[in-house]
Amino acid sequence: RKEVEQDPGPFNVPEGATVAFNCTYSNSASQSFFWYRQDCRKEPKLLMSVYSSGNEDGRFTAQLNRASQYISLLIRDSKLSDSATYLCVVAPAGNNRKLIWGLGTSLAVNP
Amino acid sequence: EAGVTQFPSHSVIEKGQTVTLRCDPISGHDNLYWYRRVMGKEIKFLLHFVKESKQDESGMPNNRFLAERTGGTYSTLKVQPAELEDSGVYFCASSQSTEHMVNEQFFGPGTRLTVL
Numbered sequence: 181r182k183e184v185e186q187d188p189g190p191f192n193v194p195e196g197a198t199v200a201f202n203c204t205y206s207n208s209a210s211q212s213f214f215w216y217r218q219d220c221r222k223e224p225k226l227l228m229s230v231y232s233s234g235n236e237d238g239r240f241t242a243q244l245n246r247a248s249q250y251i252s253l254l255i256r257d258s259k260l261s262d263s264a265t266y267l268c269v270v271a272p273a274g275n276n277r278k279l280i281w282g283l284g285t286s287l288a289v290n291p
Numbered sequence: 292e293a294g295v296t297q298f299p300s301h302s303v304i305e306k307g308q309t310v311t312l313r314c315d316p317i318s319g320h321d322n323l324y325w326y327r328r329v330m331g332k333e334i335k336f337l338l339h340f341v342k343e344s345k346q347d348e349s350g351m352p353n354n355r356f357l358a359e360r361t362g363g364t365y366s367t368l369k370v371q372p373a374e375l376e377d378s379g380v381y382f383c384a385s386s387q388s389t390e391h392m393v394n395e396q397f398f399g400p401g402t403r404l405t406v407l
Contacts, residue, residue, distance in 0.1 A: 222400065223398035223401055224334070224395070267334070277339055278339060278347055282333060
């Protein structure tokens with residue numbers, strides 16, 4: 181079983197749509213959680229950290245369910261510029277700088 | 292402020308040759324990481340430096356890979372001899388040093404290595 185699992189997609193949505201990505205992780209002792217964004221042939225960039233209480237940054241909302249070992253990312257009012265791969269990332273307990281990556285979910289927002 | 296830089300951006304070598312990748316972290320970042328993405332697979336952690344010391348090298352695939360960070364500034368990752376399965380994108384990242392927090396890791400553009 182992979183340490184971090186994501187639906188690879190692709191998700192094809194029209195502009196303005198709401199889209200949700202899910203991610204599960206296998207290590208129940210994991211400590212820190214993130215969503216990264218990666219554009220084609222570019223480096224990954226931190227989109228947002230995910231906190232236990234859930235957090236929002238503009239059109240983006242992240243949720244964490246520790247009991248189910250599940251992380252989600254919701255994008256509202258999708259823009260063309262949101263087209264990218266979204267990577268779910270987990271840092272294990274005891275070594276919170278070693279990042280464990282999901283395969284990524286591909287999103288294409290269409291006009 | 293300059294970001295993380297990596298050199299070269301692309302490298303094509305033959306099996307059995309040696310390649311050295313270089314990473315210059317953001318100035319003042321004590322933490323430096325190497326990751327690799329093989330086509331079709333997840334990004335995988337290779338190792339982590341704190342200044343010039345290897346903090347965690349649990350992700351290094353085998354002894355054909357040697358990472359150094361002399362002086363605690365830039366880092367090199369040498370693959371010798373290269374094998375076909377070493378092909379992929381090698382990312383370097385850096386972060387500030389804070390004792391109890393997981394700080395954002397800033398990534399370089401990567402080196403795309405192709406071993407023929």
